[in-house]
Amino acid sequence: MTTDASAIRDRAAIAGIGATEFSKDSGRSELSLAVECIASALDDCGLRPADIDGMCAYSMENNPDVSIMRSLGGRELKWFSRVHYGGGAACGVVLQACAAITAGIAEVVVVYRAMNERSFQRFGAGVQNQPRLPTTESSHFSWYAPFGLLTPASWVAMCAQRYLHEFGATTEAFGHIAVADRKHAATNPAAWFYGRPITMDDHQSSRWIVEPLRLLDCCQESDGGVALVITSTERARDLKKKPAVIRAAAQGIAPGTEMMTPYYRESITDLPEMALCARQLYATAGLGPRDLDVGIVYDHFTPFVLSQLEEFGLCKRGEAGDFVAGGNIELGGGFPINTHGGQLGEAYIHGMNGIAEGVRLIRGTSANQPARAEHVLVTAGTGVPTSALILGQP
Amino acid sequence: MTESYLEELKKLVGVAGSEAVAHYPSSEAMIHHWCDAIGDANPIYTDVGAARRFGFDGVVAPPTMLQAWTMPGLKPGEPKPGGAMVEIFEKAGFTGVVATNCEQEYPRYIGAGERISSSQSLESVSDLKTTGLGEGHFVTQVWTYRSGDEVVGTMRFRMLFFRPRASEPRAPSKARRPRPAMTRDSEFFWQGVEQGKLLIQKCADCGELRHPPGPMCPQCQSLEWDAVEAAGGGTIYSFVRHHHPHIPPFEVGHPIVLVELDEGVRIVADLIGASNNIAIGQRVQVEFTKVDDDLTLPQFRILKA
Incomplete structure (x- = not known):
């Protein structure tokens, strides 16, 4: 039996999006952020808490479904699940929703991410104080932690250094991504770095975080919440706002995929799990790289943006450094990315804010709306098991 | 065994120590200055009318001024109270001193125009104690303040005289590797x-x-x-230098390598003796380092070309 991912093509759509403000200290509980953004997403499409019958979240989410249902005034949840691997879950939760809706198990599925990541639990602080347990995940980090390789930036930097070496690139290739993100954030009033663009000089003179990554290669740490309401495309067409149809959604774990440290496969400069997503997306949607107009390319750290552009066939392997130069990825360029400012510029909400931007692009309501947004690519966290989406017009 | 310095100290206990007499009688002016500096707005210290309403003949001094009247001031060379005791401690290597607590008693208010005198003595010396600062003795000195012959206050002042830990530079952090x-x-x-x-x-x-x-x-x-x-030889496949956040005990700029061992598998470890010229492709050799009391780690050193 062969799988047929095309079964989900165009069957579900993102009908509503909602978000809290993005900050460094929300001043309220993570549960409050969750129910606020979910209520906002429901309001966006004209549905009510009682309409929700499915929910999917990241396994890193601290808010249990039951607490959200109780606080929100939800009624009956018939389908709920969680997706592991940090920001790699971003588009995965959407795929789970598509699957549930396509299978007829649930009709209105909420996916969300809400966290006080900056004021409570900084991912960038490192894993040195995590409890040592005789578990697979705990022992996994023991191949790195005793030696001082403790932070997400350090795990990604190991691959980034090799990328520079193999393709003769310089860190300016990373800088082009940071400059584009911050340029877009500067004109997005919802972005933390609204009104604060940077130059390549700013990038090159920013301090080292983990060589070869500088401060301006790293995403923000943020407090905030973003939620999506997903329902059948048919029902979504009758709701309040223009929906973004999910042309295709995919998850991927490939040979050698690890949690942040994929150091043991033949190459450490490509992303086979993202390549797997790309293959599935293109097959499901019946589209190719030339059909994509805009990309929301997951940017926890700039270097893996290069590898993603390569894995999606937007440029050849090792040539992303040239692809991102000369304004090509900025608004008005050949393939604008991260029109909301990305996670460097808008906020780090584990990629969920990028999916919301994908919906705005389809609706034509982005703060940085490109001339054409027929098909929008959205990707999830890299260096981990990951996921991706192609959103399209209804 | 009682050390000889301790015997000397114990001989000082209860013996009358230094005496001091205030240079000037207590005065409205000094009281007012004090209240302004401390920010004490109680009117009985500065307003004669208010003081009288509360049954005093005139303004009174805040009780916590007690110590101020007979303080020697900043004149160098004057013998300090407890000088003999300090000398014994210093000779015995107890060169560190910290005040630990101070208790005062006020039998009555001191008014203006009183000439205050004080007498100091050593009340007690503890046995040798081990503290976070080092080993040392707690001593309590007692001061008795008089106006004429009348006792108007007492103060017990406790200090720790300690031997600073051997000149080992205080470790910047006790953090250990995960x-x-x-x-x-x-x-x-x-x-x-x-x-x-x-x-x-x-x-x-x-x-x-x-x-x-x-x-x-x-x-x-x-x-x-x-x-x-494994034979322990390999090649640097990739590397990083960690700067921020600073995570003790790792140094800022700590180098970590992904090594491809000659046997064909890759392994992460840190680099020792690293220069600024780390490069992919350099040959390295494993060494085993006892990084602290109960952790040994493999680390790599770059081999000379």
Whole structure:
């Protein structure tokens, strides 16, 4: 039996999006952020808490479904699940929703991410104080932690250094991504770095975080919440706002995929799990790289943006450094990315804010709306098991 | 055994020590200055009318001024109270001193125009104690303040005289490296490290080498495995230098390498003796370092070309 991912093509759509403000200290509980953004997403499409019958979240989410249902005034949840691997879950939760809706198990599925990541639990602080347990995940980090390789930036930097070496690139290739993100954030009033663009000089003179990554290669740490309401495309067409149809959604774990440290496969400069997503997306949607107009390319750290552009066939392997130069990825360029400012510029909400931007692009309501947004690519966290989406017009 | 310095000190206990007489009588002016500086707005200290309403003849001094009246001031060379005691402590190596607590008693208010005198004596010396600062003795001195012959206040002042820890620079941090967490699949590796061996898991059936280790051979699905000792030579496949956030005990700029061992598997460890010229492709050799009392780690050193 062969799988047929095309079964989900165009069957579900993102009908509503909602978000809290993005900050460094929300001043309220993570549960409050969750129910606020979910209520906002429901309001966006004209549905009510009682309409929700499915929910999917990241396994890193601290808010249990039951607490959200109780606080929100939800009624009956018939389908709920969680997706592991940090920001790699971003588009995965959407795929789970598509699957549930396509299978007829649930009709209105909420996916969300809400966290006080900056004021409570900084991912960038490192894993040195995590409890040592005789578990697979705990022992996994023991191949790195005793030696001082403790932070997400350090795990990604190991691959980034090799990328520079193999393709003769310089860190300016990373800088082009940071400059584009911050340029877009500067004109997005919802972005933390609204009104604060940077130059390549700013990038090159920013301090080292983990060589070869500088401060301006790293995403923000943020407090905030973003939620999506997903329902059948048919029902979504009758709701309040223009929906973004999910042309295709995919998850991927490939040979050698690890949690942040994929150091043991033949190459450490490509992303086979993202390549797997790309293959599935293109097959499901019946589209190719030339059909994509805009990309929301997951940017926890700039270097893996290069590898993603390569894995999606937007440029050849090792040539992303040239692809991102000369304004090509900025608004008005050949393939604008991260029109909301990305996670460097808008906020780090584990990629969920990028999916919301994908919906705005389809609706034509982005703060940085490109001339054409027929098909929008959205990707999830890299260096981990990951996921991706192609959103399209209804 | 009682040390001789301690015997000398104990002889001082209860003996009348230094005496001091205030240079000037207490005055409205000094009281007012004090209240302004401290920010004490109680009117009985500065307003005669208010003081009288509360039954005083005139303004009174805040009780906490007690010590101020007979303080010697900042004139160098004057003998300090308890000078003999301090000298004994210093000779015995107790050169560190910290005040620990102060108790005062006020039998009555001091008014303006009183000439205050004080007498100091050593009340007690503790046995040798071990403290966070070093070993030392707690001493309590007592001051008695008089106006004429009338006692108007007492103060017990406690200090710790300690021997500062040997001149070892105070460690910037007691942080230790994260300890490895182990499962039954990985403990052989760490046991090998303790014995100075870099062990690589090897499938007992197909011979495939694998790192990090796991319970099953991904090539042939065998659960049988043993380990071979790597020669420890390899090549830098990639590297980073960690700067921020600073995570003690690691130094800022700490170099970490991904090494491709000559046996074919890759492993992460830190680099020792690193210069600024780390490069992919450099040859490295493993060494085993006891990084603290109970952790040994494999580390790599760049070999001279």
